[in-house]
Amino acid sequence: MTRTRMAILAVAALAAAHLAAVVAFLDNPAAVRQVHDAGGWAASLFGAFGAVAAARTFARGEYLRKVWGLLAAGAVLLVAGQALLSAWVHTSPGIVFGDSVLTYPRLVLVTAANAATTWGLFLLAYSYAHSGLNVPRTAAFNALWAAVSALAVVLMVVQLQKESADFDSPRHTANALTGMVSTLADTADLIMIAPVLRIAYLMRGGRLAGVWWVVGLSEVLWLVYDCRTWIARPLPLEPAQALALIYVVRNPALSFPGLAGILHREVVTGRS
Numbered sequence: 001m002t003r004t005r006m007a008i009l010a011v012a013a014l015a016a017a018h019l020a021a022v023v024a025f026l027d028n029p030a031a032v033r034q035v036h037d038a039g040g041w042a043a044s045l046f047g048a049f050g051a052v053a054a055a056r057t058f059a060r061g062e063y064l065r066k067v068w069g070l071l072a073a074g075a076v077l078l079v080a081g082q083a084l085l086s087a088w089v090h091t092s093p094g095i096v097f098g099d100s101v102l103t104y105p106r107l108v109l110v111t112a113a114n115a116a117t118t119w120g121l122f123l124l125a126y127s128y129a130h131s132g133l134n135v136p137r138t139a140a141f142n143a144l145w146a147a148v149s150a151l152a153v154v155l156m157v158v159q160l161q162k163e164s165a166d167f168d169s170p171r172h173t174a175n176a177l178t179g180m181v182s183t184l185a186d187t188a189d190l191i192m193i194a195p196v197l198r199i200a201y202l203m204r205g206g207r208l209a210g211v212w213w214v215v216g217l218s219e220v221l222w223l224v225y226d227c228r229t230w231i232a233r234p235l236p237l238e239p240a241q242a243l244a245l246i247y248v249v250r251n252p253a254l255s256f257p258g259l260a261g262i263l264h265r266e267v268v269t270g271r272s
Helices: 003-024 029-057 063-091 103-129 139-164 170-202 208-226 239-269
Strands: none
Touching: 003 029, 003 239, 029 063, 029 239, 063 103, 063 239, 103 170, 139 170, 139 208, 170 208, 208 239
């Protein structure tokens, strides 16, 4: 079995195991928190490993080393953020995270992670926009991009309104700001990567296409995760159960950058 297939199977297995465990313990909130903790560790470590591997594939000074270096920095910072969530799970089982003192350092880590990732994707989008790979955009693409961007902005506005209602204490404000920073960054990332995905579509016969499709899908999943509270409302489940299930999208959102990094490394090195 090739390394690429092994990486894809690993990401799929992590997400499937996470979902199966949540379903198995859906009526046990304490056990579900433990499952989310284990799934978050596995996915974030995989994401950091793959992104760092991709960054190390390119020589110093190469443009894509800068891109992957920033994506790797974001992934590593999310591992640190997972460590804070894990500390909360194991030391404060009866406290809502928004009431924890850990909201302050997590705001710093999440802000830094999103800043690094967004800047990396900006450099990527800029390089594609100013390369020979960029071809004139069709009316159909412009319409689809406008529609997707509008939907992302609507989701962002709704989520920001929800988060702003939690500014009732310093810790709640820090927790709300964490969510707002993530939502703003994920929306910007999704809009920026759309032109890159178009190039990837035109290159669909090549292996490089899959790299940026995986990165783009990661941003879609992050936006879904950001909006999980109100997305869960219409589901025919108890609110806590619906949230627990939607929370699982965080697993592939964390691991996909690692998968993209491994795919890109295999493209560059010629080994699969």
